[in-house]
Amino acid sequence: MAPLRYLLNRLLLLVPTFLLVMVIIFLLVRLLPGDPAIALLGDKASDAELAAFRERLGLNAPLATQFMLFVSSVLSGNLGTSLMLRAPVWDVILSRLPATIFLTVYSVSLAVLIAGPLAFAAALNRGRWPDTVIRAVFQVGLSMPVFYIGLLLLTFLAAQLRLFPVGGYGKGLAENLYHLFLPAMTVALYTSAILMRNLRAAIIEVLDAEYVQFARAKGLPLRLVLGRHVLRNALISTITLLGLSIGNLMSGTLVTETVFGVPGVGRLMLDAIFGRDYALIQGLTLTFAVLVTLVFLMTDLIQSRLDPRLRLS
Amino acid sequence: MKKTLFAAAVAATLALALTGPLAAQERGGTLKFARYDGSKLVDPIYAERNPDIWMVGSLYSTLLERARDGSGLTGALAASFSQSSDGKTIDITLRDGIRFSDGSPVTAADVVFSLDRARNPDLSPWAGLLGAISGVTGEGAKVTITLSRPDPTILSMLATFNTAIVSRAAFEKAPGATDQEKSAALFAAGGPGAGSGPFYLSGFEQGASMSFKANPYYWKSGADGKPLPYLEGVEFQIIPDDATRILKLQAGEVDIAEFIPFARIAELGTDPNLQMELFPSTRIIYSPINTRATRADGTPNPLADKRVRQALNYATNKEALVSLVLHGAGAPMTSPLMSSSTPMAVKTDPLYGYDPVKAMELMQEGGFAAGTKIKLTTLAGSADDATVFAALQQMWTAVGVELVAEQVDSPTRGAKNRSGEFDIHTYGWVDDIADPSQVVGWLGHTPTAKAVGTGWENKEFNELYDTAAAEMDPERRAAHFRRMQEIYAEEAPLLFMYETPFAVALSAKVTGYVQTPLGANVFEEASLQR
Numbered sequence: 120m121a122p123l124r125y126l127l128n129r130l131l132l133l134v135p136t137f138l139l140v141m142v143i144i145f146l147l148v149r150l151l152p153g154d155p156a157i158a159l160l161g162d163k164a165s166d167a168e169l170a171a172f173r174e175r176l177g178l179n180a181p182l183a184t185q186f187m188l189f190v191s192s193v194l195s196g197n198l199g200t201s202l203m204l205r206a207p208v209w210d211v212i213l214s215r216l217p218a219t220i221f222l223t224v225y226s227v228s229l230a231v232l233i234a235g236p237l238a239f240a241a242a243l244n245r246g247r248w249p250d251t252v253i254r255a256v257f258q259v260g261l262s263m264p265v266f267y268i269g270l271l272l273l274t275f276l277a278a279q280l281r282l283f284p285v286g287g288y289g290k291g292l293a294e295n296l297y298h299l300f301l302p303a304m305t306v307a308l309y310t311s312a313i314l315m316r317n318l319r320a321a322i323i324e325v326l327d328a329e330y331v332q333f334a335r336a337k338g339l340p341l342r343l344v345l346g347r348h349v350l351r352n353a354l355i356s357t358i359t360l361l362g363l364s365i366g367n368l369m370s371g372t373l374v375t376e377t378v379f380g381v382p383g384v385g386r387l388m389l390d391a392i393f394g395r396d397y398a399l400i401q402g403l404t405l406t407f408a409v410l411v412t413l414v415f416l417m418t419d420l421i422q423s424r425l426d427p428r429l430r431l432s
Numbered sequence: 433m434k435k436t437l438f439a440a441a442v443a444a445t446l447a448l449a450l451t452g453p454l455a456a457q458e459r460g461g462t463l464k465f466a467r468y469d470g471s472k473l474v475d476p477i478y479a480e481r482n483p484d485i486w487m488v489g490s491l492y493s494t495l496l497e498r499a500r501d502g503s504g505l506t507g508a509l510a511a512s513f514s515q516s517s518d519g520k521t522i523d524i525t526l527r528d529g530i531r532f533s534d535g536s537p538v539t540a541a542d543v544v545f546s547l548d549r550a551r552n553p554d555l556s557p558w559a560g561l562l563g564a565i566s567g568v569t570g571e572g573a574k575v576t577i578t579l580s581r582p583d584p585t586i587l588s589m590l591a592t593f594n595t596a597i598v599s600r601a602a603f604e605k606a607p608g609a610t611d612q613e614k615s616a617a618l619f620a621a622g623g624p625g626a627g628s629g630p631f632y633l634s635g636f637e638q639g640a641s642m643s644f645k646a647n648p649y650y651w652k653s654g655a656d657g658k659p660l661p662y663l664e665g666v667e668f669q670i671i672p673d674d675a676t677r678i679l680k681l682q683a684g685e686v687d688i689a690e691f692i693p694f695a696r697i698a699e700l701g702t703d704p705n706l707q708m709e710l711f712p713s714t715r716i717i718y719s720p721i722n723t724r725a726t727r728a729d730g731t732p733n734p735l736a737d738k739r740v741r742q743a744l745n746y747a748t749n750k751e752a753l754v755s756l757v758l759h760g761a762g763a764p765m766t767s768p769l770m771s772s773s774t775p776m777a778v779k780t781d782p783l784y785g786y787d788p789v790k791a792m793e794l795m796q797e798g799g800f801a802a803g804t805k806i807k808l809t810t811l812a813g814s815a816d817d818a819t820v821f822a823a824l825q826q827m828w829t830a831v832g833v834e835l836v837a838e839q840v841d842s843p844t845r846g847a848k849n850r851s852g853e854f855d856i857h858t859y860g861w862v863d864d865i866a867d868p869s870q871v872v873g874w875l876g877h878t879p880t881a882k883a884v885g886t887g888w889e890n891k892e893f894n895e896l897y898d899t900a901a902a903e904m905d906p907e908r909r910a911a912h913f914r915r916m917q918e919i920y921a922e923e924a925p926l927l928f929m930y931e932t933p934f935a936v937a938l939s940a941k942v943t944g945y946v947q948t949p950l951g952a953n954v955f956e957e958a959s960l961q962r
Contacts, residue, residue, distance in 0.1 A: 151843075152840070152843075152844040152847060153840075153841065153842075153843030153844040153845075153846065153847045154843065154846070154847045154850070155843075157843060157846040157847055157850065158842070158843035158846065160480065160557065161480055161481065162846050162849070162859075163874065163881075164557065165560075165880070165881070166850075168557065203472065204472055204638060205472070205473060205612070205616050206616070206638075211638065214637070214638055215638070215639065270675060273675075273676060273679050274679065277679065277683060278679040278682050278683045281683060284683075284685060285676060285679045285680040285683050285685055286671060286676050286680065287669060287685075288640060377672050377673050378673050378675075378676055379673075379676065380669065380670065380671040380672070380673065380676055380680075382637065382638075382639045382640030382641075382670065386639065386672070387639060390639070392841075393841060393842060393843065394843075395843050
């Protein structure tokens with residue numbers, strides 16, 4: 120299958136995916152107990168004020184009418200207005216998305232930088248002490264909750280040694296890199312543990328494969344064997360895992376953003392849910408869906424590049 | 433002992449609040465403040481949440497304000513004010529030379545514009561508090577407020593955030609078709625001109641930060657005879673996590689961290705680089721009890737009998753709750769309807785002191801069958817609520833109650849309160865105005881909020897509340913509120929729990945910062961030693 124056709128097919132598949140996401144999120148939001156009018160106007164609002172508010176928001180309209188309004192708004196590029204923040208949903212999301220994307224990319228980069236070399240070191244020293252030490256350290260990382268790792272890093276590296284700021288986002292690339300180092304490292308430590316285990320196993324499997332044994336037997340230097348044959352083949356399953364990890368990170372930044380005071384969309388989603396801000400929850404979920412789908416699409420494309428069998432299937 | 437310590441802390445902070453900073457003030461510097469939650473829109477009439485309400489006074493001045501010694505009201509933007517003998521006319525003369533933060537004069541036209549906005553029910557959720565005003569007129573420095581009926585709270589209302597004065601010219605210039613759009617645009621743009629408070633908004637990033645700059649035209653002077661504020665500005669960072677806020681303060685990245693968890697107060701109090709302040713507040717924590725004859729599922733409600741509700745109050749060791757939840761930094765409620773610092777609070781100490789024997793007798797008289805399940809609805813994720821549940825479960829077992837927990841989030845709890853689908857649930861309150869009418873209306877007046885959702889209804893109470901709303905004689909009004917507190921204590925529609933201070937940790941170099949009993953963050957006399 121030609122690459123372009125493959126890409127088009129994948130893009131076409133996105134249409135039913137998004138439609139399904141819209142239906143699910145529209146219904147799920149309305150299944151949440153609690154009245155958006157009370158959440159937004161507060162406990163002290165009178166019954167008359169609440170009733171007027173519900174009417175103004177169209178919350179009294181039949182579900183089907185509300186859904187059609189939602190879909191037509193989304194199709195016309197309008198995600199609605201955040202009731203909680205009194206601003207267009209898209210503007211609110213745009214103002215908070217860069218911090219989350221930056222944090223995600225930063226975390227994944229650190230995770231790859233940590234996991235890659237250590238996975239090779241562990242695999243090439245299989246069964247010997249470097250392998251044992253690396254696996255034991257990552258096992259500890261995997262066993263600790265992310266918020267706990269975050270607090271430990273904050274307490275020792277930020278509050279006591281004052282090497283990094285205690286949370287925040289900063290202004291400009293240099294400050295962003297500096298402020299987000301600890302939250303990115305917190306996430307990276309966890310993600311790299313998963314990646315390292317997977318990559319190590321894949322490398323060991325490929326090292327044992329006949330074509331690698333053959334390449335080494337015919338005298339190819341180890342560097343070339345690792346780069347051309349081992350890495351390329353071992354990466355296939357790790358890329359899948361990395362794609363899934365990025366998807367999880369995008370939607371799972373809530374804890375890190377809260378602990379480190381990063382103004383991203385994870386914290387915004389929590390506020391929106393507690394505020395029963397329907398438009399904002401829907402807008403954020405759709406944004407997450409688009410981003411995660413794009414990450415998965417990119418993962419597929421990279422995989423098909425690494426493994427031509429996938430393009431042909 | 434803990435109670436004495438708490439009382440001493442309250443007295444000390446009150447003294448600080450009332451006398452102001454004692455040391456010579458340094459001028460300049462930007463104070464960095466870590467907040468638990470961010471503002472969304474700081475506009476006198478649209479401020480609905482505490483993080484908005486508590487910042488209004490920094491950007492906007494009111495006509496009147498509370499006297500520093502707590503003795504009553506004094507002029508703020510008003511040089512003088514008087515009320516007619518029938519209570520239906522208020523005459524105000526504005527101070528000479530008062531200006532908004534862009535240097536433009538504050539005029540009677542601005543006052544008329546601001547009060548007309550504030551009392552417009554289509555705009556302001558607080559308009560009901562100004563329902564007695566029938567008209568506002570003004571010319572030059574003179575303003576006249578006309579009332580359709582006498583309102584004993586009206587002067588207090590002129591010292592409340594929702595009647596703060598905004599610049600008419602700034603609003604008219606702001607883009608937008610409606611008042612809401614203009615307000616949002618004005619706030620988003622920031623800069624001087626919208627108000628005449630000690631600061632003006634100089635930066636705002638939704639959910640991340642906010643900054644204030646000193647208003648060079650502020651009308652109040654400091655101890656050195658020069659205009660306040662002492663600070664050049666204030667920068668706010670939004671740090672929702674308690675531990676991170678404290679770490680930021682300890683690392684010296686911020687000068688003040690608010691809402692310190694009570695469990696950390698003792699530890700931070702011993703840090704020589706910090707000051708741990710417990711500002712007296714009007715915050716009360718209580719639990720509404722469903723008093724309806726039947727529960728939402730139609731089964732008979734054992735809590736409908738007032739003797740059972742009284743018994744639960746006697747069976748609750750409030751001192752123990754204060755110790756467990758607040759680590760001693762608080763005190764049991766002494767008025768059934770308000771905090772002890774709300775005007776006209778009757779102090780009954782103890783209010784339902786711990787008496788398990790009496791509780792058991794009342795349970796039996798009320799026909800409560802031992803082993804009956806009672807559901808306590810708490811906030812999911814709240815450590816305080818979890819502790820309250822564990823303590824009550826143990827205390828109430830002794831009187832035959834099988835207490836079970838239901839954890840929900842805040843909007844769900846609010847909805848349950850409205851619909852009556854609860855037995856007992858945790859709740860809290862902070863006064864928005866320096867008058868008991870708001871909290872008493874909320875907790876006890878049936879037409880206002882079904883007596884905080886309990887469904888409790890008492891004819892005498894409701895009549896007293898309505899009478900007090902028009903009673904201009906302070907003594908008679910106080911007598912009405914006294915009687916309402918007697919009735920409410922006897923009927924016990926709440927589990928009366930405790931009142932808490934505002935726990936704030938400050939760097940040792942900060943002086944003059946105050947959080948008022950209503951929660952307002954006051955920076956006008958704050959200064960930084962450098």
